[in-house]
Amino acid sequence: MKAPRFGKWFAGLTLLNQPQHKQVLEALQPAVGLERVIALIEQIRAAGRCCPRCQCAAWQRHGHANNLQRYRCRQCGHTFNDLSGTPLARLRLKEKWIDHLSALLDSLPVRRAASRVGVHRNTAFRWRHRFVHWVKRDSPERLSGIVEADEMFLLESQKGSRKLDRPARKHGGAAKKRGISRALDCILVARDRSGQTIDAVTGRGALTARQLEHHLLPKLDPQALLVSDANAAYRAFARKHRITHQTVNLRAGHRVRASSTGAIHVQNVNAYHQRFRQWLAPFHGVASRYLPNYLGWRRALDGGRIISTKQLLHIAIRPIHR
Incomplete structure (x- = not known):
């Protein structure tokens, strides 16, 4: 539109009524x-x-x-x-990205997010995982001081898969075996007292010392004090790599012990587990293959670390700690 025509159109805006x-x-x-x-x-x-x-x-x-x-x-x-x-390359409808980022900040399920943004639910689902693909990599380089580590378990899920390698379960179901088994996904979370957090899906079944070497050792400061429960995998891992290690026996009811370096407990990391479970509940189960994305999404929101769409877009395009 040429300038004279635009000027005439712009001047007429004051004459519009409320519906216009x-x-x-x-x-x-x-x-x-x-x-x-x-x-x-x-x-x-x-x-x-x-x-x-x-x-x-x-x-x-x-x-x-x-x-x-x-x-x-x-x-x-x-x-x-x-x-x-970047994961956002070739995505269309950029004019709706701000609304979608807002839905991510509010942790909306797929259908509610699709309704807010004005896209199909399949589009909202694909966008969700494209936007959080690099968010999960935005983790601290080192955990220092007193580092609490503990694992949590979620029932393995093949939600959305066209072919299952096991019989289907109704309404999520439950594991066939009691206790820790190959039917459960193991999620390791380590957190220091300053709030820096790392997490990883280590695999199915019980945690092993080899998995700790792969996921925890590169992030652990050599001078850190590792605090865990009485799981033998932590003791073997700490002994092999000469890491200072303290344990609390939760089964015996010993939740907190006094020490010259500070209180010995894993309550911070267990509280993080609880917040993650509560946050995950409205999604009504997530597929195991997408668990790392949800862990990174939750870690970005935990403690108000990411509070604006600009910050979320920043780490979706260029992670801060990468």
Whole structure:
């Protein structure tokens, strides 16, 4: 629209009645959402923009496509935009991303999120896991001081699978065997007293020392004090790697012990387990293959660490601790 024509149209806005005002605002809302998302993406990527192929930071502008500025690498000639190489690459309907991020912050189930955003429930489900794909990798590099570690178990689920490798269970069901078995997914959570948290789905069944070496050892400060329950896997792991280790015997009712280094307990990590279970309940069960995504999503929200759509979009595109 040319400037004189736009000026005439803009001057006529004051003559609109209330229903017409509402109609204009509803028509402009997608454009406003699109501009806001594009501005946030450019702001997030501006500092470290580089070629996703060769990591070269020398680039030049190379036109526009799909509402995003494209760039051309001066070293390899590869063209890219600010979403290239991220889980959000090639996602459409950018004008609705802010509403979707808001639904993630509110932890809405798929159908409620789809209703709020105005997309199909399958789209809302795919978007959920694209947006939290890198969120799960946004974890602290080290746990230090007093580090509490404990595992929790959830019933293995093949929800959404077209073919099952076992008989179907009605309404979630229960494990056939009592106690810890291969029918349960093991989730390891470690948390220091400053609130830094790591988590991992270690596999099915009981936790082993080898799994602790793989998931916990790279994140554990050598000078840290590891506190756990009386599980033998922690003792074997700590003895092998010469890690200072203290235990509490929960079965015997010993929840807290005094020590010169501080109170010895695993109540912080057990409280985290409880919050995760309560947060997960409205989703009515999640597939085992998606558990790492839900763990990362919950970790981002825990303790108010992520409170805005901008922060959530930032780690969805570029994790802080990666």
